[in-house]
Amino acid sequence: MERRRQPVAGLIVAHNLPVREGISVNSSQEAVRFPMKILVPVKRVVDYNVKVRVKADGSGIETNGVKMSMNPFDEIAVEEAVRLKEKGVATEIIAVSLGVTQCQETIRTALAMGADRGILVETDAELQPLAVAKLLKAIADQEQPKLIILGKQAIDDDMSATGQMLAALLGWSQGTFASKVAVEGERLIVTREVDGGLETVDLALPSIITTDLRLNEPRYASLPNIMKARKKPIDTKKPADLGVDVTPRLQTLKVEEPPKRKAGVKVGSVAELVEKLKNEAKVI
Amino acid sequence: MTSLVLLEFDDSGIKQPSRAAVAAATQLGETHVLVAGVNLGAAAAAAAKLPGVAKVLVAENAALDHVLAEPTAALLVALAPNYSHILAATTAVGKNILPRVAALLDVQPISDIAAVVDADTFVRPIYAGNGMATVKSSDGKKVITVRGASFDPVAAEGGNAATENVTVGDMPGLSKFVSAELSKSERPELTAARVVVSGGRGMQAGENFKLLDPIADKLGAAVGASRAAVDAGFVPNEYQVGQTGKIVAPELYVAVGISGAIQHLAGMKDSKVIVAINKDEEAPIFQVADYGLVADLFNALPELAAELERS
Ligand SMILES: Cc1cc2nc3c(=O)[nH]c(=O)nc-3n(C[C@H](O)[C@H](O)[C@H](O)COP(=O)(O)OP(=O)(O)OC[C@H]3O[C@@H](n4cnc5c(N)ncnc54)[C@H](O)[C@@H]3O)c2cc1C
Ligand SMILES: Nc1ncnc2c1ncn2[C@@H]1O[C@H](COP(=O)(O)O)[C@@H](O)[C@H]1O
Numbered sequence: 001m002e003r004r005r006q007p008v009a010g011l012i013v014a015h016n017l018p019v020r021e022g023i024s025v026n027s028s029q030e031a032v033r034f035p036m037k038i039l040v041p042v043k044r045v046v047d048y049n050v051k052v053r054v055k056a057d058g059s060g061i062e063t064n065g066v067k068m069s070m071n072p073f074d075e076i077a078v079e080e081a082v083r084l085k086e087k088g089v090a091t092e093i094i095a096v097s098l099g100v101t102q103c104q105e106t107i108r109t110a111l112a113m114g115a116d117r118g119i120l121v122e123t124d125a126e127l128q129p130l131a132v133a134k135l136l137k138a139i140a141d142q143e144q145p146k147l148i149i150l151g152k153q154a155i156d157d158d159m160s161a162t163g164q165m166l167a168a169l170l171g172w173s174q175g176t177f178a179s180k181v182a183v184e185g186e187r188l189i190v191t192r193e194v195d196g197g198l199e200t201v202d203l204a205l206p207s208i209i210t211t212d213l214r215l216n217e218p219r220y221a222s223l224p225n226i227m228k229a230r231k232k233p234i235d236t237k238k239p240a241d242l243g244v245d246v247t248p249r250l251q252t253l254k255v256e257e258p259p260k261r262k263a264g265v266k267v268g269s270v271a272e273l274v275e276k277l278k279n280e281a282k283v284i
Numbered sequence: 285m286t287s288l289v290l291l292e293f294d295d296s297g298i299k300q301p302s303r304a305a306v307a308a309a310t311q312l313g314e315t316h317v318l319v320a321g322v323n324l325g326a327a328a329a330a331a332a333k334l335p336g337v338a339k340v341l342v343a344e345n346a347a348l349d350h351v352l353a354e355p356t357a358a359l360l361v362a363l364a365p366n367y368s369h370i371l372a373a374t375t376a377v378g379k380n381i382l383p384r385v386a387a388l389l390d391v392q393p394i395s396d397i398a399a400v401v402d403a404d405t406f407v408r409p410i411y412a413g414n415g416m417a418t419v420k421s422s423d424g425k426k427v428i429t430v431r432g433a434s435f436d437p438v439a440a441e442g443g444n445a446a447t448e449n450v451t452v453g454d455m456p457g458l459s460k461f462v463s464a465e466l467s468k469s470e471r472p473e474l475t476a477a478r479v480v481v482s483g484g485r486g487m488q489a490g491e492n493f494k495l496l497d498p499i500a501d502k503l504g505a506a507v508g509a510s511r512a513a514v515d516a517g518f519v520p521n522e523y524q525v526g527q528t529g530k531i532v533a534p535e536l537y538v539a540v541g542i543s544g545a546i547q548h549l550a551g552m553k554d555s556k557v558i559v560a561i562n563k564d565e566e567a568p569i570f571q572v573a574d575y576g577l578v579a580d581l582f583n584a585l586p587e588l589a590a591e592l593e594r595s
Contacts, residue, residue, distance in 0.1 A: 258416050
C-alpha cells in the first residue's frame with residue numbers, strides 16, 4: 001500500500017538536526033525534525049473500586065462524596081509517555097484534563113508520575129467525547145505534539161471513542177487498544193489487542209495511541225516526585241478560549257438500575273450441581 | 285430511513301456480533317450491509333443470505349484489507365450521505381472504526397447500545413453496566429455500536445438481498461498492517477458460545493486451564509478468563525471477559541476461581557444461568573450465581589468432568 005505522509009500545519013521543517021536515540025531521520029525528503037512532545041489526556045472519574053449507585057430520581061449516577069481518581073487506562077497512558085521520555089524518545093509530556101476545577105488533582109497525579117506540565121480545560125458543563133476530541137484538537141493545534149496517548153476507555157461513560165475521534169479530527173493515524181508500542185524512525189509500531197488475539201500495525205507519525213490494560217504497569221509516584229509536581233506549571237483555559245462549542249449531542253433521559261439477579265442457592269456437591277443444571281435449570 | 289451495517293466475517297461466514305448488529309438495524313427500518321476488503325465473493329454471498337437485509341454493498345480494494353481504521357472510516361464517510369444510521373458490532377473492529385466515522389461526520393457516537401427505543405433513542409450501559417442510560421441523540425445521523433449480547437442475532441440464512449459493488453476512491457495511507465497472531469481454537473467463539481467456562485486467578489497456572497478442557501468439550505463451551513488470569517499470563521488476552529474485555533451472555537456461565545469483581549461481572553452478569561465454583565464462601569461471585577459450589581477447584585473440576593461424562 002502506498003504510504004503518504006500527512007502534512008502537519010505549523011510543523012517546523014529543519015535540516016540536519018541532531019538525531020535523537022530511537023528516531024532516525026527520513027533522508028528521502030527534508031529532515032523533518034522537532035522535539036517529540038507527547039500529549040496525555042487524563043480524565044477524572046469515579047475510582048474503579050467504588051460500587052456506584054443510580055440516583056433515586058433516575059437522573060444519573062450518585063457521585064457526591066465518592067472517591068475520584070485518574071481513569072486507570074490514563075495512568076497507563078502517562079506511564080507509557082514517561083517510559084518513552086526515559087528512553088530518550090520523547091522530550092516533553094503534557095498532561096491535559098478537561099472538566100471541573102478538581103481535575104487539577106488528576107493533572108497533579110500525572111505530574112507526579114513524570115509529566116512535565118499540565119493544561120486544565122475548566123468547565124462545569126457535561127463534556128461528551130465529540131466535545132473532548134474537539135477541545136483536544138485545539139490544544140494539539142497549539143502544542144504540535146507528535147504523539148497523543150489516551151486511555152482506550154473511560155470507566156464512567158464506557159464510550160471508548162475519544163482517541164479515535166481525535167485521530168479523525170487531526171487526520172492522523174490511530175493505534176487503538178495498544179499492548180505494545182515502539183517508535184521506529186518516523187513510524188510507530190503498535191501491537192493491538194483485537195478479538196481473536198493480537199495485531200501489529202505500522203503507523204505514520206504524528207499518531208494517536210489508546211492504551212489497553214497490558215501495555216504496562218503504572219508506577220506509584222514517590223513522595224519526592226509528588227513534592228516536585230507541586231511546582232510544575234498548570235495552564236488553565238476555558239472551552240470558549242479554544243473556540244469550541246461543547247453542547248452535548250446526547251441527552252440522557254434517564255438512568256436505571258440494571259435488572260437484579262435473583263439470589264441463587266449453594267449446592268452441596270458436584271453431583272447436586274449437575275443434577276440441578278440438568279433438571280431444574282435445564283441448560284445441560 | 286435506511287441503516288448501513290459494517291459486517292465482520294471469516295471463512296465460516298458473517299460473524300455473530302455483526303448479525304446481532306443487523307438485528308438492531310432492522311428494528312430501525314430498511315437495512316443495507318457493507319463488506320469491505322479483498323476476495324469478498326464468499327462474504328458477499330453470505331451477507332446476501334442474512335434475513336432482513338435489503339442490499340449488500342461490496343467494497344473490494346487492497347487498501348481495505350485487514351479493516352484498517354483510516355481507510356475503512358473514509359469509505360463509510362463516503363457512503364454516509366445515503367444513510368440515517370451507521371452501525372457496527374461493539375467489537376475491536378467496530379470500536380476502532382465507528383468513532384472515527386462519527387468525528388468525521390461531526391456526530392457524537394452512541395457506543396454499545398443494549399436496546400433501541402426509537403430512531404433517536406437508545407439504551408446503553410454506563411459505569412460497567414451498573415447503570416442503564418436512556419439517551420436521545422440530536423445529531424442528524426446516528427453512528428452506533430451494538431452490544432452483541434443484547435440482541436438476538438439474525439440467522440445466517442434465509443434472506444436474498446441484491447449485491448452492489450461500490451467504487452472506492454483515494455484512501456488515506458496512514459497505516460499499514462504488519463502481522464496478526466490469532467489463536468486458532470476448535471471451540472466456539474466466546475461471544476457466540478451457548479456455554480462459557482471461565483477460569484480466574486484461582487487456577488494458579490496456565491497449565492491448570494487444562495482442567496477446564498474436558499468440561500468445555502462435554503458442554504460445547506468456549507473458555508474464558510478473568511483479567512487477573514490474563515495478566516498472570518495463564519491465557520492470552522482474547523480470553524478476557526469483563527468491562528474491558530468481552531461481554532458474554534450465554535445460557536450457562538461457569539466461573540471457576542474467580543472472585544467476582546465489578547469489572548468481571550460487567551462482562552457476564554446477563555448470562556441466563558451462572559455457576560460459581562470458589563473455595564471462599566464470601567466471594568462476591570456467589571451474589572450473582574444461581575448455583576454456587578464452595579469447593580477447592582482442584583477437587584471439583586475433575587469430579588465435574590467425571591460427573592458430566594457419566595450422565
Ligand atoms: C480499569 C480496569 C478494568 C478491568 N477490567 C476487567 C475485565 O474486563 N475483566 C476482569 O475479569 N477484570 C477486570 N479488571 C480486574 C478486576 O478488578 C479484578 O482484579 C479481577 O477480575 C480479579 O480476577 P480474579 O477474580 O480471577 O482474581 P481474584 O480476585 O484474585 O480472585 C481469585 C479467586 O479464586 C479463588 N480461589 C483461589 N484458589 C482457589 C481454589 N483452589 N479453588 C477454588 N477457588 C479458589 C479465591 O477465593 C478468589 O475468590 C479490571 C480492573 C481495572 C482497574
Ligand atoms: N474529560 C476528559 N479529560 C481528559 N481526558 C479525557 C476526557 N474524556 C476522555 N478523555 C480521554 O479519552 C479516553 C477515552 O474516553 P472515552 O472515549 O470517554 O471512553 C480517556 O481514557 C482519556 O484519555
